[in-house]
Amino acid sequence: MLAETICSAVSAAGLGIAAITAYRRRFLAATRIAAYSLVPAGLVLAGAVQWVVDTAFSPSAWLGFGLLGAAWLLFMTTRVVERRSTGTRRERKAAAAARRAGAESGAATPALGSSAPEAGAPRSRPKATAADDFSDIEAILKKHGI
Known part of the structure; x- marks a missing residue:
């Protein structure tokens, strides 16, 4: 009984706020507020509030x-x-x-001394030296005038 009273009061207050908002000629906002304020009243009339209360205390x-x-x-x-x-x-x-x-293709692989790279092996990039790293940084600093 208390939950229904609270929901009805919230709906009435929301409709009052919607009326004030409509008086200020903000009809779109007033319609939205009225829609939100009708939800608690609809839940009370549908019996959903009583079901929630019964469930919460069971x-x-x-x-x-x-x-x-x-x-x-x-x-x-x-x-x-x-x-x-x-x-x-x-x-x-x-x-x-x-x-x-690997065991099946082991006989087909070239010997260790072979100089031809394998077809599926990834190619390694040459290692960058410290001078290369600093030249990139210097170029960036010069670009920004530092």
């Missing part, structure tokens, strides 16, 4: 929410464990496949 409802939370926690825990185990399984399969591919 121990069996809180037990039900607790069970739903526990079920959600178990579900998420199993998903995390499954992802971790699936990820390690995938890594193990990929490593085994790489070892097999």
Whole structure:
């Protein structure tokens, strides 16, 4: 009964504020305020407020929410464990496949003394020296007049 009274008072106050806003010729804002202020009254008339009050003060409802939370926690825990185990399984399969591919192509690889680079090997860039790094910095400083 108290919740319905509070919601009705909030609706009445909101409609009053909407009337004042409309008096100031801000009709769009007044319409928006009126729409928001009608929501609590609509909830009271629909019975949603009484349902919420009954649910909030019901121990069996809180037990039900607790069970739903526990079920959600178990579900998420199993998903995390499954992802971790699936990820390690995938890594193990990929490593085994790489070892097999390396063993099969081992006879076709050139000897260590060969000077020809492998086709799939990434090319290394020449290492930058400290002088190269400082020349870039000097160029930037000169560009900005420092």
